[in-house]
Every structure is written in structure tokens, then in C-alpha cells.
Amino acid sequence: MSPEDLLQVAVAAYWHEGPEVSVNAICQRAGVSKPSLYREFGGEDGLTLAALESYAGMIQGQLQEVLSSKLSFAGKLEALIAFTAEDPRNEHGCLFVKMRAARQDLGPRTQAKVTEIEAGTVEIYTRFFRDGRKNGEWPGSIAPGFAAQYLHAQIGLAASQRAIGMEAATVKPLLQYALSILKS
Amino acid sequence: MSPEDLLQVAVAAYWHEGPEVSVNAICQRAGVSKPSLYREFGGEDGLTLAALESYAGMIQGQLQEVLSSKLSFAGKLEALIAFTAEDPRNEHGCLFVKMRAARQDLGPRTQAKVTEIEAGTVEIYTRFFRDGRKNGEWPGSIAPGFAAQYLHAQIGLAASQRAIGMEAATVKPLLQYALSILKS
């Protein structure tokens, strides 16, 4: 099994089960020896870091895709809601949210990456609201930075809810309700 | 150190650091031998269960106190917000929220208690909204059960935010914003 496959096994394991999955277990599932993993990633911190970077690249790509689409402001929000609450890929939650919750158990490089990704995501949301305000699509009076923090928190909440087994049919209305306030 | 003190040490440890704190560490901090702990609580599941029950009794007592007070509907909501976001006792988050997030690592009895407490809390919130509707203090059109789920989720979110180090001054406006929708 190639190194890229190993990384994908790690991403799936951390994504579905959280960062407390052992490197032993990941080696076993990937059919890769421990020395190979350590040569490739340096250690547990390197592996969790690589998995987080891979996941974040994927997710932020999808996010940019939605936010730079031709959809209206409200349409983009709705697409975000649908992706978070209904996409089968998010059935077990969000790798980033799980790592952030267990931040103190992570290595220093992975911890730093968590902070960096969080700031980057909020920045993306902030631009979304600034643009919406500029285009007149977002009539709200609250600050774009605050709205971005709120949106980020609510999406993380929905991811946590899916991670603890809440049905998509339960999560989606709650998220829609929480974000409905952003339209007014 | 007496058994009650041991329980309070366990509550504080699980509350501030999460349920992955080892029984070894709790014994050491409490100055109690492992056999004593096992005689008193039977095992890790018994200890986490006792800590969760103690914590839940405390919190649900405070909750009932607020919700059965003479405050108005909006005043009760505001008191709930202030307690969740600002009380220094919640500086490290909420024991229940942490145990719920790590549910799969807990013993069967503690897991069952988590489910039970969740249902009980949502029930308390549901009564709060039903009464508010009946008294004409809550003009909203959404179902009390849905509002209860929403309130429960938002309070848990705020607790998680405090647990990962967010300032009370950041958490409170976000929670106020999320719950402002319940007034309309």
C-alpha cells in the first residue's frame, strides 16, 4: 500500500473515530509497517498534521467552490447548510471539529495547524459576508466578522451533532433555524 | 480524604479535563489508594457515573431554580445565557457536554446516564417553552419541543466554546445572538 493510501486511511480513521485512534491501528488497517509510517511522517504529530492538512484542503476547496459559485447569497447559505447537514460524507462529523475538541492531546505542529485552519475558515466566511453586504444581498446590520464567527460556530455545532449520531433530518432544521437569523 | 472528597476531586477532574482522565491520576490527586476507590465505586464506570450524577444534580438544580423563579420569560432566558457564558464555574466548559462528546469511551452505565440526562434536560426546556406559550410570554410560532432542542444545542455549543478557551466576552454575544431568534 502506497503512502498516499496510508494517508487516506489515516484521514478516514481520524475523521470517523477521532484523533485518539492509535498509530498501531492505522498501520494495521493500512497494511503498512510502523517503521514505514515513521519514515514517511516522522511520528504521530506528523501523521495527524498530514491528515488534517489533507482534510482541510478538501473541505476548504468545496467551501470555496460554493462561495464562489453563481448562487445568490441566500442560495450559498442554503448550499452550505445542505452540505453540512445532509452530505453522506459528513455522516460521522468533521475531522477538524474533532481535532479541535481534543486539541490538548495533539502534537504541537497539529495544534498550530488547527489554529491556522480556524482563522483561515473564519476569514473566508468574513469575505463572504463582506461581499454580500457590498452587493446588497445581505441586508443585516451586524458586523461581517461577527456573522462569520457565528456561521463557523453553527456549522461546527451541526458537525458535532452528526458525529454523536443525530439524524440529518434532525440536524438540518436546527441549523436552518440558527442561520435563518442571518437573512434578516 | 473521605469518599465525598474523592467524588468532588473526580467531578473537578472530569469537568475541567474531560473523561479521559485516568483513575490513577484521580487517586493520586485525592490522596486515596486505588483499592479504596474500587471498593467505593466499583470501577471506572462507577466513578464516572457517580461524578456525572453529582454534576447533573447540581446543574439541574440551578436550572430549575432559574426556570421556576419570578423572572419573566425573557428574563429567564437572559439568566440562562449569563450563567452559561459568564459564570466562572463554567470556565472550563461542562462535564456533561464533554462526556457526551466522548460517549463511546465511557462505560455502559455512564453512557445510559448521559442519554437519560439529555432527555431530562430537553424535557425541562420543553416545559419552559410550553409554559411560556401558555402564559402568552412567548409569541413564537415554533413547537416547544423544537425550541427546547435548539436551546439545548446552543447552550451546549457555548459550553464547548468555553471549554476550548474562548473568552466569556466572545461566547456571550454569540449565544445571545443565537437565542435572540427565540424571542420573535
Place this chain on the structure above:
DNA sequence: ATAAAAAAATACTATCCGGTATAAAATGCC
């Protein structure tokens, strides 16, 4: 084909975990 280099598998270290058996100390009882 053979020698050199790289990769991999196995086995190991030291440490921690939850849980317990055993031995030592302290207590109660008469």
C-alpha cells in the same frame, strides 16, 4: 550473478492503562 542499498517485518523498550492480589498497618472489640 553478485554486491550494495533500500525497504520492510519482527521484536523490542519504557510507560501507561484499568483492575486486583497480597501484605502491612490501623482500628474496633472484649
Place this chain on the structure above:
DNA sequence: GGCATTTTATACCGGATAGTATTTTTTTAT
């Protein structure tokens, strides 16, 4: 005081953890 009981402390068990040293296999180069 001396015996019995209970509580304590220490040491241990089996298993899992992150990480590594060693040996075996495979590949590569000449």
C-alpha cells in the same frame, strides 16, 4: 492487653500505547 476485622499501601497482572533497534527481505546497480 491481645485478638479479630477492616482499611490501607504496595506490588503486581495483562494489555495497549508511542517509538525504535535489529534483522530479514526485496530491490537496484553494476
